[in-house]
Amino acid sequence: MTDLKTLQRDDAAHFIHPFTDSKTLAEKGTRVIERADGIYLWDIQGNKLLDGMAGLWCVNVGYGRQSIVDAVSKQMQQLPYYNSFFQCTHPPAITLAKTIADLAPAHMNTVFFTGSGSESNDTNLRMVRRYWDLKGQPNKKTIISRENAYHGSTVAGASLGGMSGMHEQGDLPIPKIVHIAQPYWYQEGADLSPEEFGLKAARSLEEKILELGEDNVAAFIAEPFQGAGGVIIPPSTYWPEIKRILAKYDVLLILDEVISGFGRTGCWFAAEYFDLQPDLISIAKGMTSGYIPMGGVIIADRVADVIKQQCGEFTHGYTYSGHPAAAAAALENINILKQEKIVEQVANEIAPYFQQRLRTLAEHPLVGEVRGIGLVAAIELVQDKATRARYNSDLGVGTWCRDFCIQHGLVMRSVGDTMIISPPLVITKTQVDELIDKALLALNDTYQQCLSA
Ligand code: PMP
Numbered sequence: 133m134t135d136l137k138t139l140q141r142d143d144a145a146h147f148i149h150p151f152t153d154s155k156t157l158a159e160k161g162t163r164v165i166e167r168a169d170g171i172y173l174w175d176i177q178g179n180k181l182l183d184g185m186a187g188l189w190c191v192n193v194g195y196g197r198q199s200i201v202d203a204v205s206k207q208m209q210q211l212p213y214y215n216s217f218f219q220c221t222h223p224p225a226i227t228l229a230k231t232i233a234d235l236a237p238a239h240m241n242t243v244f245f246t247g248s249g250s251e252s253n254d255t256n257l258r259m260v261r262r263y264w265d266l267k268g269q270p271n272k273k274t275i276i277s278r279e280n281a282y283h284g285s286t287v288a289g290a291s292l293g294g295m296s297g298m299h300e301q302g303d304l305p306i307p308k309i310v311h312i313a314q315p316y317w318y319q320e321g322a323d324l325s326p327e328e329f330g331l332k333a334a335r336s337l338e339e340k341i342l343e344l345g346e347d348n349v350a351a352f353i354a355e356p357f358q359g360a361g362g363v364i365i366p367p368s369t370y371w372p373e374i375k376r377i378l379a380k381y382d383v384l385l386i387l388d389e390v391i392s393g394f395g396r397t398g399c400w401f402a403a404e405y406f407d408l409q410p411d412l413i414s415i416a417k418g419m420t421s422g423y424i425p426m427g428g429v430i431i432a433d434r435v436a437d438v439i440k441q442q443c444g445e446f447t448h449g450y451t452y453s454g455h456p457a458a459a460a461a462a463l464e465n466i467n468i469l470k471q472e473k474i475v476e477q478v479a480n481e482i483a484p485y486f487q488q489r490l491r492t493l494a495e496h497p498l499v500g501e502v503r504g505i506g507l508v509a510a511i512e513l514v515q516d517k518a519t520r521a522r523y524n525s526d527l528g529v530g531t532w533c534r535d536f537c538i539q540h541g542l543v544m545r546s547v548g549d550t551m552i553i554s555p556p557l558v559i560t561k562t563q564v565d566e567l568i569d570k571a572l573l574a575l576n577d578t579y580q581q582c583l584s585a
Pocket of ligand 1 (some may be wrong): 247248249250251253282284285334355359360388389390391415416427
């Protein structure tokens with residue numbers, strides 16, 4: 133076994149990591165994760181970590197699922213690869229498309245397969261424009277997104293996303309993608325109630341449609357709750373108002389469920405949780421629980437019928453669209469979710485317990501707000517609970533807390549000074565207690581460090 137120092141040296145020399153300041157990382161040295169089981173990870177030094185982020189919001193069924201390994205292995209022996217271009221197809225992709233159509237909202241019965249969430253959103257961009265072209269409204273091209281949204285890292289994905297740091301690198305967004313305000317009440321709500329603020333944020337969509345002209349607007353893209361932006365859950369008034377606006381101006385809804393899909397909210401899809409009827413749903417991550425990369429777009433009949441029935445090719449597709457081994461992983465992953473009734477368990481047992489236990493952290497002097505739905509949550513770290521004022525961002529309080537979490541054996545991610553949690557859906561009540569205990573220790577250490585800063 134190669135020792136840690138050698139691995140870290142080779143890593144620094146040869147490996148550029150995603151979303152990473154390589155220079156700082158090389159100085160600090162990477163954490164080398166070696167194996168995983170259930171909801172736990174072990175690094176190469178043998179330290180055990182509770183994975184409060186399910187990898188990167190994806191390992192919904194937990195690590196170490198032999199049946200997924202077996203399903204993939206069997207598929208690889210039989211047909212490791214074939215494409216679905218040029219009049220061809222294969223059983224795993226067909227079965228998966230049908231299985232997902234059965235799980236999706238009733239008006240959505242068709243799937244386009246991709247290799248990742250970013251590719252799913254690139255597909256969405258091209259598909260909505262193709263749809264409006266075929267409908268004889270070629271000017272309906274602009275896509276409205278939101279500030280601080282995350283929709284991926286490809287050129288279209290990063291443009292659709294609303295992360296200013298991403299736009300700064302590479303002259304993004306590309307044309308005909310615009311952004312409106314996000315529904316982040318805790319940070320931007322000021323003196324408004326959450327309900328008032330939710331309406332205000334939603335109405336910025338109407339203002340933007342009127343500014344652009346409804347004949348120029350193809351779609352609105354949004355995560356049901358923003359994930360990478362900081363687990364931002366819109367106030368209750370937000371989505372109903374958005375629905376009203378989209379219907380009024382005939383603008384399509386692209387719901388990015390790359391994080392929320394496959395059980396995170398206690399529903400198979402958050403469309404159901406928020407009572408939405410999207411035209412396109414982006415999926416990835418929990419689709420295979422991350423065992424093999426795969427993504428897709430679930431398409432409403434309204435859009436699919438136009439794409440399928442009009443003559444002419446939709447000039448879009450990936451080598452790995454519907455990859456047979458990935459499809460086998462997805463099918464077994466979905467089978468596990470169904471057989472073990474994991475989504476129902478989340479809704480009825482674990483999410484209520486997790487959310488209730490997590491709320492106890494709101495009493496901590498460093499915590500301004502705890503919010504969450506299903507098995508996803510955020511903890512806001514603040515200097516002043518009453519005014520919601522944060523610490524000086526140069527301190528990096530969120531990063532301190534993240535590092536203390538690791539010291540106490542817990543993976544929690546920080547987005548600025550917002551701590552975010554999204555554990556595997558198979559977490560038990562005892563493990564939720566362990567997560568809360570560890571988070572509390574990290575909060576205490578972080579608070580002490582704030583006091584002495
Ligand atoms: N959409 C959302 C909502 C995401 O959270 C992510 C990834 N975090 C993506 C799209 C991009 O997915 P991928 O990294 O698989 O390209």
